[in-house]
Every structure is written in structure tokens, then in C-alpha cells.
Amino acid sequence: xxxxxxxxxxxxxxxxxxxxxxxxxxxxxxxxxxxxxxxxxxxxxxxxxxxxxxxxxxxxxxxxxxxxxxxxxxxxxxxxxxxxxxxxxxxxxxxxxxxxxxxxxxxxxxxxxxxxxxxxxxxxxxxxxxxxxxxxxxxxxxxxxxxxxxxxxxxxxxxxxxxxxxxxxxxxxxxxxxxxxxxxxxxxxxxxxxxxxxxxxxxxxxxxxxxxxxxxxxxxxxxxxxxxxxxxxxxxxxxxxxxxxxxxxxxxxxxxxxxxxxxxxxxxxxxxxxxxxxxxxxxxxxxxxxxxxxxxxxxxxxxxxxxxxxxxxxxxxxxxxxxxxxxxxxxxxxxxxxxxxxxxxxxxxxxxxxxxxxxxxxxxxxxxxxxxxxxxxxxxxxxxxxxxxxxxxxxxxxxx
Numbered sequence: 001x002x003x004x005x006x007x008x009x010x011x012x013x014x015x016x017x018x019x020x021x022x023x024x025x026x027x028x029x030x031x032x033x034x035x036x037x038x039x040x041x042x043x044x045x046x047x048x049x050x051x052x053x054x055x056x057x058x059x060x061x062x063x064x065x066x067x068x069x070x071x072x073x074x075x076x077x078x079x080x081x082x083x084x085x086x087x088x089x090x091x092x093x094x095x096x097x098x099x100x101x102x103x104x105x106x107x108x109x110x111x112x113x114x115x116x117x118x119x120x121x122x123x124x125x126x127x128x129x130x131x132x133x134x135x136x137x138x139x140x141x142x143x144x145x146x147x148x149x150x151x152x153x154x155x156x157x158x159x160x161x162x163x164x165x166x167x168x169x170x171x172x173x174x175x176x177x178x179x180x181x182x183x184x185x186x187x188x189x190x191x192x193x194x195x196x197x198x199x200x201x202x203x204x205x206x207x208x209x210x211x212x213x214x215x216x217x218x219x220x221x222x223x224x225x226x227x228x229x230x231x232x233x234x235x236x237x238x239x240x241x242x243x244x245x246x247x248x249x250x251x252x253x254x255x256x257x258x259x260x261x262x263x264x265x266x267x268x269x270x271x272x273x274x275x276x277x278x279x280x281x282x283x284x285x286x287x288x289x290x291x292x293x294x295x296x297x298x299x300x301x302x303x304x305x306x307x308x309x310x311x312x313x314x315x316x317x318x319x320x321x322x323x324x325x326x327x328x329x330x331x332x333x334x335x336x337x338x339x340x341x342x343x344x345x346x347x348x349x350x351x352x353x354x355x356x357x358x359x360x361x362x363x364x365x366x367x368x369x370x371x372x373x374x375x376x377x378x379x380x381x382x383x384x385x386x387x388x389x390x391x392x393x394x395x396x397x398x399x400x
Contacts, residue, residue: 032105032109034088034090034103034104034105035082035084035090037051037103037105037109037111038082038090038092038101038103039079039082041065041069042069042072042073042078042079042092043079046066047062047065047066047069048062049062050110051110051111052065052110052111052112053106053108053110053111053112055112056110056111056112056113056114060114065114068116068385071383071385072092072094072099072116072119072385074385075096075097075119075121075385075386075389076094076095076096076097076098076099076119076121076389077094077095077096077097078094078095079092079093079094080093080094080095081093085100087102088102088103088104088113089101089102090102090103094119096121096122097119097120097121097122097389097393098119098120098122099116099117099118099119099120100116100117100338101114101115101116101117102114102115103115117336117338118335118336118385118388118389118391118392119385119388119389119392120389120392120393120396121389121390121392121393122393124393124397125397126144126151126152126394126397126398127152129390129393129394129396129397130142130144130152130154130394132390132393133154133374133376133390133394134154136376136378136386136387136390137378138376138377138378138379138380138382139155139158139160139375139376139377139378140154140155140374140375140376140377141154141155141156141158141160141313141314141373141374141375142154142155142156142314142372142373142374142375142394143156143314143315143317143318143371143372143373143374144370144371144372144394144398145318145370145371146368146369146370146398147368147369147370151370153314156313156314156315157313157315158313159247159248159311159312159313159316160311160312160313160357160375160377161306161309161310161311161354161355161375161377162309162310162311162312162317162350162355162357162375163309163310163349163350163351163352163355163356163357164200164225164227164230164348164349164350164351165310165312165317165348165349165350165357165359166230166246166249166310166312166350167221167222167225167230167348167350168317168320168321168324168348168359169242169245169246169252169310169312169320170221170230170233170234170237170242171218171221171222171233171320171324171327171330172245172320172323172324173233173234173237173238173241173242173244173245174214174218174233174236174237175323175324175327176241177237177241178214183214183236183237184214185213185214185215185218186213186214186215187213187214188211188212188213188214189211189212189213189214189217189232189236190209190210190211190212191203191206191207191208191209191210191211191212191228191232192208192209192232193208194289195228195231195232195235195254195256196228196256196293197227197228197230197231197254197255197256197259197293198227198255198256198259198293198294198296199227199296200224200225200226200227201220201224201225201226201227201228201229202220202224202226203217203220203226203228203229203232204227204228214233214236215329217229217232217233218233218327218329219329219332221233222329222330222332222333222348223329223332223333224333225348225349225350227255227256228255230254230255231254231255231256234252234254235254239251239252245320246310246312247316248311248312249310249311250278250281251278251281251282251285252310253308253310256288256289256293257285257288257289258308258309259293259294260288260291260292260293260294261273261288261305261308262294262298262299262304262305262308263291263293263294263298264294264298265294266288266291269284269287269288269291270305270308272284273308274307299352299353301353302353302354302380302381303352303353303354303355303378303379303380303381304352304353306352306353306354306355306377309352309355312375314359314373314374314375317357317359317371317373317375318359318371318373321346321348321359321360321361321371321373322361322371324346325344325346325361326346327346330346330347330348330361331344331345331346331347333347334347334360335347335348335349335358335360336358336360336388336391336392336395337360337362337395341396341399342362342363342364342365342399343363343364343365343367344361344362344363344369345360345361345362345363346360346361347359347360347361351382351384353381353382354377354378354379354380354381354382355376355377355382356375356376356377356382356384356387357373357374357375357376358372358373358374358387358388358391359371359372359373359374360372360373360395362395362398364398364399364400365399365400366400368398368400370398372391372394372395372398374387374390374391374394
């Protein structure tokens with residue numbers, strides 16, 4: 001799992017490559033094409049380490065590749081064909097669905113780059129696609145609104161943990177500050193060491209004092225789910241202004257504060273925070289600021305104190321998304337949606353062990369606008385592949 005609160009929902013796998021390599025290397029007596037390399041991944045009984053370049057294995061292990069391949073097989077069935085789609089891109093056709101993949105080989109025929117998007121189950125009608133979410137264990141909330149009218153839902157008013165999708169509330173507060181003339185997108189913020197958080201994101205590794213425009217910080221918070229960026233924005237607009245967009249989160253925690261509370265070394269603070277009133281919780285915030293960040297390794301296991309989270313209903317998330325979907329940076333990372341299928345896509349998602357949310361605004365080729373928000377919480381780690389597949393099928397059922 002990618003550490004922090006957001007895995008890009010469209011990524012089941014980290015791409016590790018110098019893209020642009022176009023090789024036709026030899027494998028045995030015949031050249032191994034990228035298409036054949038993909039076919040081999042899904043047909044061989046066991047994946048071999050010598051199929052990958054050392055530079056790839058530094059980042060992704062063979063065991064992780066094997067896990068992903070088995071997840072695809074479990075959800076989508078056998079691979080039936082691999083269809084080239086230009087460049088390094090291929091469409092994988094399975095018995096029960098499809099996926100899009102990118103692959104690059106080095107001169108020796110070894111994989112140096114591999115990227116899978118979220119799988120899509122075979123096309124189905126809207127009602128069946130929505131109903132499929134009900135079979136998931138734990139708590140599930142789904143809402144689909146088209147042209148302002150609710151089209152279908154499952155417990156849309158249940159507040160559930162949503163991970164990094166909380167950043168929609170932060171962006172709403174920032175947009176209001178800009179709209180009210182209290183700030184401009186060109187306003188310059190300075191990166192402070194005391195505000196650096198854990199990944200996901202990149203700003204935690206940038207130099208202290210680095211200047212960034214408000215727009216750049218907001219774009220990083222959404223497109224890369226940069227936790228440090230989100231915390232910078234919360235400090236800039238003020239916690240109370242973010243809370244105005246968030247009914248169930250008092251106080252509204254920064255990611256740094258949430259990470260510190262989850263740190264096993266701070267069990268005493270966590271106990272006081274959980275037992276405290278809102279006023280008592282707010283009084284603890286300066287103590288959290290004085291604590292160091294935990295090591296990211298504490299998040300490698302299963303769900304960890306998911307009561308320390310951000311809670312929203314899917315109805316709230318669609319309202320938040322509707323307010324900001326037109327901001328250009330909301331479309332940088334399209335999530336599960338394939339931009340070519342839509343006139344417009346805006347997206348934010350969030351995750352940690354036991355928590356998943358995907359919220360997407362799409363406009364189809366006829367101009368119909370829909371918000372699709374789905375949240376899944378459980379006490380165990382979640383089957384991301386299945387959830388992304390269900391969500392992809394639900395999106396596909398809305399295409400004109």
C-alpha cells in the first residue's frame with residue numbers, strides 16, 4: 001500500500017520506468033514484444049524475477065506483482081486477449097471485464113515499467129451495477145446524482161471515513177476565500193518545516209521555505225493527494241473555515257495531527273482525544289504539534305485507529321464536488337474514469353487500510369452531469385481491485 005491517506009485510485013501498481021523505451025528484445029529464439037510480456041504475466045503459473053529489470057525490483061517485488069495478477073484473475077477471470085492501443089498502452093480483455101495497462105521493456109526484454117488502471121467489470125445496466133455494492137462486507141455508502149436528481153443510492157446519508165477525499169472540504173474553503181476576495185490563486189505560500197506531513201505527496205521532501213502559489217498547492221493537494229499541501233491550505237484559510245464545510249469533524253484534523261494521534265508512542269494522547277469533548281480535543285492540538293511524525297511503517301499493517309479519520313456522507317461529498325468540479329486542477333488525476341469517455345471529469349479519492357472512497361464528477365457526451373460517490377469501510381483491509389471494478393462498472397453504466 002502507498003503510505004498516507006490516498007492511493008491514486010486509478011493505480012493498482014506504481015509505474016517504475018523511463019517511459020519511451022521501445023524494444024523488441026530477444027527471448028529465446030524469438031523477440032519478446034510488450035504484448036507477449038503482458039500475456040506471459042497472466043498465463044504463467046509462477047512469475048519469475050528475471051522477467052524484470054533490477055531497477056524495477058528496487059520499487060516493486062515479484063511477490064507484489066504476483067498478488068496483483070492473482071487479484072485480477074479472481075475478479076475478472078482468465079485473460080483472453082491483449083489489444084494494442086498505441087505506444088506502450090494495451091487493453092487487457094478478461095472473461096468478465098477489461099483493464100488498461102502500460103508496459104516498457106529494456107534491451108534485454110526485461111520489464112522496466114508496468115502500470116495498471118482500475119479494472120472494469122463487463123458492461124451492465126445501472127441498477128445491477130449499483131446493487132453489486134450491497135454484497136460488500138462492512139459499511140457501504142453510494143450515491144449517484146445526474147443533472148441534480150438522485151438516480152440511485154445505498155445509505156447516502158451515513159457518515160463514513162473517507163480518507164483523503166476530505167480534501168474536497170479544504171478546497172471548498174480555499175475557493176470561497178478566493179471568491180470572496182480574501183485571497184487569489186497567485187497568493188504565495190511558504191513551505192514550513194513544522195507543517196510537513198507524511199506522504200502521499202512530494203512537498204514533504206521539498207526545501208524549507210520554498211515559495212508556492214496557492215493554485216500550485218491546491219493542485220498538488222488534489223492531483224497527488226499531497227498531505228503537506230492540504231495542511232498548508234488548512235492553515236492558510238483557517239481551521240474554522242474548513243469546518244464550515246464539514247459537519248462531522250470537530251476539530252477538523254490536519255493530516256499531520258491525525259498521523260501523530262495514530263502513532264503507538266502517543267497512546268496516552270489518543271486515549272485523551274477519544275474520551276474528550278470537542279473543547280478538550282481542541283486543547284490537545286498544540287500537544288500534537290509538539291510531537292514528531294511517526295515512521296510511515298506503522299501504516300503497513302491492517303486498519304489503524306480508523307476512528308481518527310474524516311467522516312462525510314456521500315451526499316455531502318457530491319455537494320462539495322459540485323462546488324469545485326470546474327476548477328481545472330480537479331481534472332489532472334481522473335481516477336477510475338477514462339477521460340476519453342467523457343466531456344469532463346473531476347475526481348478525488350481517499351484510502352487507508354479499512355477505508356476507501358471514490359468521488360467523481362463526469363459529464364457525458366450529451367452534456368448530462370453526474371456525481372458518483374462510493375465509500376467502503378471495514379475492520380479489515382479492503383479488496384481494492386473489487387471495489388475499483390464495481391465503481392468502474394457503475395461509471396460505465398452512465399455513459400451515453
